[in-house]
Amino acid sequence: MGLTSNNIVIAAAVAALLLFAATIWLWPRLAGRGVAPVLGRVGMLLGTQLSVFVAFGLFANQSFGFYGSWSDLFGTQDDPGVVVDHDTPGTRVRVTDTRRLAVAGDSAPEVAGRLEKVNIRGPVSGIASPAYIYLPPEYFRPEYARRTFPAALVLTGYPGTAEALINGLKYPQNSHKLVKSGRMQPLVLVMMRPTVAPPRDTECVDVPGGPRTETFFTKDLPKAVADHYRVGKRARNWGVIGNSTGGYCALKMAMRHPDAYSTAVGLSPSYQAPIDATTGDLFGGSERLKRENDLMWRLDHKPAPPVSLLVSSSRHGEDNYRDTVRFVNKVKRLNRRGEPTRISSIILSTGGHNFNTWKREVPAALEWLGGRLSAPL
Structure with a gap:
């Protein structure tokens, strides 16, 4: 079992x-x-x-969703188990399984949408990783046959599992409800964990001499998904949302790569990458790389990118509350100077660094995200 x-x-x-x-x-x-x-x-x-x-x-x-398998739990997993189709070398997304989403009414794709388990291969980064793709009901309806959809990358924390985004935080189910109630446009969701080189926690960094995780998420993944599915290819068509480590990754990737993601949501994010036993040396001893991955430092020393950011925290229960207030205030000062970065926030009165807190934030965060992405023409 x-x-x-x-x-x-x-x-x-x-x-x-x-x-x-x-x-x-x-x-x-x-x-x-x-x-x-x-x-x-x-x-x-x-x-x-x-x-x-x-x-x-x-x-x-x-x-x-801390661990997805026994090998993951005992630390014996050192290979993401990706299937690559060598007969078609141009293929970067390979579908390995399909599932129906259980919603009230019907489970047919044109009513409930569909989940596809895929493997995504990145030719630039050299990384291949599994993911789940949620295709909304509109994707299968005849009147939308020529429609291209906006998309969002959804990331867990570390270690995390992609299944936790479906069964725990219920991103597809929340998206379905928001679209059905008219509060959000239909989105294609790409759900995965940021640990694309397990068991190492790379914090979405291009590690010198190691995994090029940032390149995978900002260069390879949007292109691979857009080539396989009817989703847009421009930054204004793409957003990224994540919790904990995934939240840091989301904010950082939008701030460092506004040409890939125009909108980002960090739920209980950190604002700089930790260095510990799970990460190892992420920056090869380079203080310059370490600073450039520090989001507070970027706001003070780098040009403000034209992106919209949403951050969340709790006044009681979250360790990142003071840093979140500081981050918001820094962006607000940039706004007053006419800089293009925009900031929004969700601040709960109480809530710990856990799934119960993020469940309370996901619907509002998804609605905010969907409202800032452009549907391709």
Whole structure:
């Protein structure tokens, strides 16, 4: 059974319940003072506590998408498992599976839209990575047959899984509701995690001598998707949204590459890349590269890009609140000087760095994002 499957979560919960019941039932028989009864009591307590811990851990992982597989959990995954079609060397997007989206009414593509699991190959970066593409119902309707759609790249945090964007934060479901209610234009969503060179956390940086993650997301991916699907090819047709590490990536890619993304949303973002055991040395010891990936430094020292940015935080519960206020104020000062960068924010009264907080922010953030992207003519 897969790490995130319902069956394994249910099995773990049942096992924990049975061990708890067995402990209660057998406890009187283990009430003696001998070595065997003491070891029996210790074993029952440890077994019950371990089973409860495993059950809660599996449930939390399924809910928040920390790890997508057993190999991911134990750190043995060193290959994204990408299928490349060597018979058609020009192909950069390969569809490996299709799914119907469960919405009220019907699951037909022209009513619910469709999810496609794909592998995206980047010839410039040399990176290949899996993703999910959400195609809205309009994509399949005859009256939209000649329509080209705007698109948004949707990123998780680290380590994260693309499935968490579908099952946890429900981006396709929220998009479907917003379009159906007339609050947003239909978008094609490209959902994936920023970890395109697992298990390393590259923070969407072109690492000197390492993975060229930024190039993959800003050069390879928009072109590959636009060549395969009916989506626009200009920056004004593309936005990017992410949470946590994905939020930092979203803001940075728009600020550094306004020719790729015109709009970006950072939900609970950081504003500079951390250096720790998961990242390694991202900048090859270069202070210049480190500064250029610092979003606060960019606002003070680089020309303001013509992009629209949305950031989120909480007054209580989020560590990035002060930095977010500082970031917003810096952009507002640029606005007063006539610079083209625009800023919006979602500030909750309380909310931690977790999926429950981001669930509250995703609908408003998606509506804001969709309202700032241009539908190609």
